[in-house]
Amino acid sequence: MRILPPAPGALALGMSFLLLTGCKPVVLAPAGDIAERQKDLLLAATGLMLIVIIPVMCLTLWFAWKYRAANRQAAYRPDWDHSAKFELAIWGLPLLIIICLGALTWVGTHLLDPYRPLDRLSATEEIAEDHQPLKVQVVALDWKWLFIYPEQDIAAVNELVVPTDREIEFSLTASSVMNAFYIPAMAGMIYAMPGMETKLHGVFNHEGEYQGLASHYSGAGFSGMRFKAHATDTAGFDDWVSRAREGQDALTRDEYLRLEAPSENVAPRIYAEVDPDLFARAVNLCVEEGKMCMAEMMDIDSRGGLGLEGTINIQSLTHDKHARRGARPVLGHQPIMVTSICTPEEAALMFADLGSTQPTSRADQSRLQSRALPVPDSLFDRLIAPTIRDAGNTAGTADQKL
Numbered sequence: 001m002r003i004l005p006p007a008p009g010a011l012a013l014g015m016s017f018l019l020l021t022g023c024k025p026v027v028l029a030p031a032g033d034i035a036e037r038q039k040d041l042l043l044a045a046t047g048l049m050l051i052v053i054i055p056v057m058c059l060t061l062w063f064a065w066k067y068r069a070a071n072r073q074a075a076y077r078p079d080w081d082h083s084a085k086f087e088l089a090i091w092g093l094p095l096l097i098i099i100c101l102g103a104l105t106w107v108g109t110h111l112l113d114p115y116r117p118l119d120r121l122s123a124t125e126e127i128a129e130d131h132q133p134l135k136v137q138v139v140a141l142d143w144k145w146l147f148i149y150p151e152q153d154i155a156a157v158n159e160l161v162v163p164t165d166r167e168i169e170f171s172l173t174a175s176s177v178m179n180a181f182y183i184p185a186m187a188g189m190i191y192a193m194p195g196m197e198t199k200l201h202g203v204f205n206h207e208g209e210y211q212g213l214a215s216h217y218s219g220a221g222f223s224g225m226r227f228k229a230h231a232t233d234t235a236g237f238d239d240w241v242s243r244a245r246e247g248q249d250a251l252t253r254d255e256y257l258r259l260e261a262p263s264e265n266v267a268p269r270i271y272a273e274v275d276p277d278l279f280a281r282a283v284n285l286c287v288e289e290g291k292m293c294m295a296e297m298m299d300i301d302s303r304g305g306l307g308l309e310g311t312i313n314i315q316s317l318t319h320d321k322h323a324r325r326g327a328r329p330v331l332g333h334q335p336i337m338v339t340s341i342c343t344p345e346e347a348a349l350m351f352a353d354l355g356s357t358q359p360t361s362r363a364d365q366s367r368l369q370s371r372a373l374p375v376p377d378s379l380f381d382r383l384i385a386p387t388i389r390d391a392g393n394t395a396g397t398a399d400q401k402l
Contacts, residue, residue, distance in 0.1 A: 031185040031206040031231065033122045034112060038188055041108040048101045052094050114190050114200040118167045122205050125165070133167035133201070136160070137279040140172070140179035140192040140214065142262040143221030148251070148279055154244045155251045157259070158227040159268035163237040164207055170200040173283045175260045180216035183229050189215050195294060197283050204231035221264035228268075247272035253287050 030036045067074050111119075117133070120126050137148040148155045160183075162168050172181055172192040182189040187202035204210075214225040232240070249255075251271040256278055278287070286293035 026184040026211065029185070031208060031210060032187065032203045033120060033205060034118070034187040034202050035185055036123070036205075037108075037112060041104070041112070044104055044108075045101055048097050048104070051097055112188070114188065114198075116201065117169075118201050118203060121165050121167065121203055127167065131167060133169040134162060135169050135171070136162070138170055138172040138181060138192065139260075139279065139282050140174040140181065140218075141260045142176055142219060143214075143225040143264055144259075144266040145181075145212070145214075145225065145227050146256075146259065148274055149241075150274070150276070150279070152241050152244075153274055153276075154241060155271040155274045156244070157269040157271075158266055159270070160212060160227060160229040161237060161240045162204060162229070162231055163234045164204045164231050166203065166234075168202050168204075170202070171279070172198045172200065173279070175282065177218055178216075179214050179218050179225075181212075182215040183210060183212040185210040186229065195283070195285055204229075207231050207233060207236075219262075221262065224265035244270045245272050249273075251275060251278065253278065253281070253289070256282070256287055 027035075027042070028039055030039050065071075110116075118127055121131075135150055137150060139146040139148070144158050145160075146155065146157055147160050168186075170181070170190070172190060173196060174192040174194045176194060178191055178193045180189050181192050181200070183202070186204055187200060190198055190200040192198060208231055210229045210231065212227045212229045214222060218225065230240075247270050249269070249271045250273040251259075252275050255271075256275075275281075281287045281293065284293035284295050285291075
């Protein structure tokens with residue numbers, strides 16, 4: 001008996017199935033309650049859609065077989081054009097499914113809103129009223145992830161360690177371009193955007209090591225922008241925190257500026273100490289010394305603007321993306337930054353004395369009060385108030401010279 005070799009098409013099909021053995025359906029194998037509920041919503045929505053899709057596919061094949069050219073027994077009715085029963089089935093059933101699918105999706109997505117605190121830890125464990133979530137601040141850098149634990153005063157690069165059966169409250173931002181934070185086994189994707197803070201709540205119910213990634217393209221090093229999420233028990237998490245605090249590295253503002261420079265395939269790194277205001281400054285694009293924070297700028301704008309006194313501190317925010325990514329602007333020219341509205345001669349006279357003249361009293365805010373601009377009473381009060389006072393006093397000295 002002669003054995004024929006497999007056809008090329010059959011061989012290619014077999015090889016494709018062999019390649020699929022390396023895939024892991026992470027979304028359908030969740031390790032936390034939020035991901036589990038998202039999986040249930042996905043399967044329910046898919047099942048509802050299949051109620052229409054499967055009959056349509058089967059009827060398509062059946063029609064093609066029954067009304068083939070070789071079947072002379074098939075009824076030929078060229079004058080038939082309407083059936084109320086068919087119309088009711090064709091339009092009524094899909095309409096009911098769309099209504100059910102819309103209601104399911106509306107309720108499910110609102111219950112799984114990433115900004116919404118968890119209402120339970122698992123299907124069998126309700127969340128206690130005094131339950132305290134673990135706060136983790138996330139910064140998407142080029143091309144790595146920075147995780148800051150504000151309560152533990154530690155930070156990690158490309159490594160996330162969290163306890164199981166405890167709510168995790170992520171606060172996310174980005175340094176240069178929009179990115180997408182995604183741990184498929186824990187919760188859904190959430191965007192991280194520069195100048196903004198987004199939220200994500202999730203939980204791990206099973207210990208293990210899970211994959212985290214940037215799910216949207218963000219540049220040359222995108223493929224290496226991955227990290228391991230380690231879910232451990234409370235004792236294991238406390239032990240990791242203790243070991244992290246024994247390190248020597250500190251995440252200061254200067255270290256952050258060095259860290260945010262573009263780099264690829266960065267190995268995990270631990271910081272034993274973190275500047276407590278670092279994340280707030282990262283959100284407000286003012287990690288650099290002497291730069292106005294967006295919170296302060298918006299507060300000033302809401303009060304009518306700072307006038308001549310504030311022009312020295314204003315810098316175009318479009319400058320930040322290229323500076324943070326280590327590249328020049330697209331057109332090859334530095335963007336125009338508003339530094340003064342004086343004439344060149346007046347600006348030169350004003351800048352000449354800035355380096356040597358010191359304000360006599362930083363407590364004097366009379367120039368700000370004259371424009372109804374008191375020091376902002378907000379999250380950035382202790383961070384920004386000295387900057388505003390310096391701006392007012394420095395501008396006052398400059399105006400006297402002018």
